[in-house]
Amino acid sequence: MPPVPVHPPADLSAFRAALLDWYDAHGRTLAWRASPGAASPEPYRVWLSEVMLQQTTTPHATPYFHSFTVRWPTVSDLAAAGDSDVMAAWAGLGYYARARNLLACARAVARDHGGVFPDTEAGLLALPGVGAYTAAAVAAIAFGRAANVVDGNVERVMSRLFAVETPLPAAKPELKRLAATLVAGDRPGDWAQALMDLGATVCRPGRPTCERCPLTRWCAGFRTGAPERYPLKTKKTERPHRTGTAWVLRDAAGRVALVRRPDKGLLGGMTGLPTSDWSVDAAVASPPVAADWQDAGAIEHVFTHFSLTLSVQTATGTGDFLWTHADEALVSLPTVFSKALERALAS
Ligand code: SF4
Numbered sequence: 001m002p003p004v005p006v007h008p009p010a011d012l013s014a015f016r017a018a019l020l021d022w023y024d025a026h027g028r029t030l031a032w033r034a035s036p037g038a039a040s041p042e043p044y045r046v047w048l049s050e051v052m053l054q055q056t057t058t059p060h061a062t063p064y065f066h067s068f069t070v071r072w073p074t075v076s077d078l079a080a081a082g083d084s085d086v087m088a089a090w091a092g093l094g095y096y097a098r099a100r101n102l103l104a105c106a107r108a109v110a111r112d113h114g115g116v117f118p119d120t121e122a123g124l125l126a127l128p129g130v131g132a133y134t135a136a137a138v139a140a141i142a143f144g145r146a147a148n149v150v151d152g153n154v155e156r157v158m159s160r161l162f163a164v165e166t167p168l169p170a171a172k173p174e175l176k177r178l179a180a181t182l183v184a185g186d187r188p189g190d191w192a193q194a195l196m197d198l199g200a201t202v203c204r205p206g207r208p209t210c211e212r213c214p215l216t217r218w219c220a221g222f223r224t225g226a227p228e229r230y231p232l233k234t235k236k237t238e239r240p241h242r243t244g245t246a247w248v249l250r251d252a253a254g255r256v257a258l259v260r261r262p263d264k265g266l267l268g269g270m271t272g273l274p275t276s277d278w279s280v281d282a283a284v285a286s287p288p289v290a291a292d293w294q295d296a297g298a299i300e301h302v303f304t305h306f307s308l309t310l311s312v313q314t315a316t317g318t319g320d321f322l323w324t325h326a327d328e329a330l331v332s333l334p335t336v337f338s339k340a341l342e343r344a345l346a347s
Helices: 012-026 043-053 058-071 075-079 083-090 097-112 121-125 132-143 152-161 172-180 188-201 220-224 326-332 335-346
Strands: 241-250 255-260 294-302 307-316 322-325
Touching: 012 188, 043 058, 043 075, 043 097, 043 132, 058 083, 075 097, 083 097, 121 132, 132 188, 152 172, 152 188, 152 220, 241 335, 255 326, 294 335, 307 335, 322 326, 326 335
Parallel strands: 241 307
Antiparallel strands: 241 255, 255 322, 294 307
């Protein structure tokens, strides 16, 4: 029997207290956070962490957060950094449009706001590359605004708490509206982080550990006996597959030929190996220079919207390229290129 959703719980203050008490005892300790109930963390750190955490796991983002904040301790320091330095420091985090937006936003804060982040959701939203989620997160966590912060974890918790029968992604507006009914002016930053933490550690994807949850008595999904059924999902269409070729040209000094990719498009503005177009049909591609090209095998890589098989060709030669030592290229190139370079070096 489907449960009747509650909007919001009749005893909202008891509901909120249960989750905030749980957060005080069980919230995650993360590099960018203040302790529960402590003074708010710096907006720069909150913003940086939220941008890094989009489509990246916490363990993967944490070392990048440390290195960015050591190298560029303030938003003005980051604004003054060179594009290629920031792009190289971002390599391996993926979704490189975020790095370009990061720089654009840092420079807008430095140039237009004297290096101080706006302290309202609307002001934050007006910054380049700052979307509704990031604006809400920074407003709540850094500035104590009663903003409605809804990420994937919070969507899952809402879908279960209210046993939402609409599948994702169509359910997103409904889940956001439900989350908004729970927001209040008391500890808004901790509230946002408590919901995220509950989703990340207890109400997890797959089977939730309801026996450790402070919200079972309010949870309609729990009462169905099958909370893992939520959120319902619309069947995914398959990711298309593309193929292409990467050329690894080396010189006698052990350097590798690199190129700067066009600003627009995938990995735009990043340094990479010369490649063919990545097309759905395997193309007969022309190498960047004439040389005795040898086949070094292929690598697989998965992007958000397609998967890629990249044939790797290797040769020695010269030409007008950005010549970079292989060791340096391996650590600074975007993952798809470092995989191809590794393949060439191992051949
Ligand atoms: Fe999630 Fe279970 Fe808690 Fe409901 S009771 S919010 S399903 S962990």
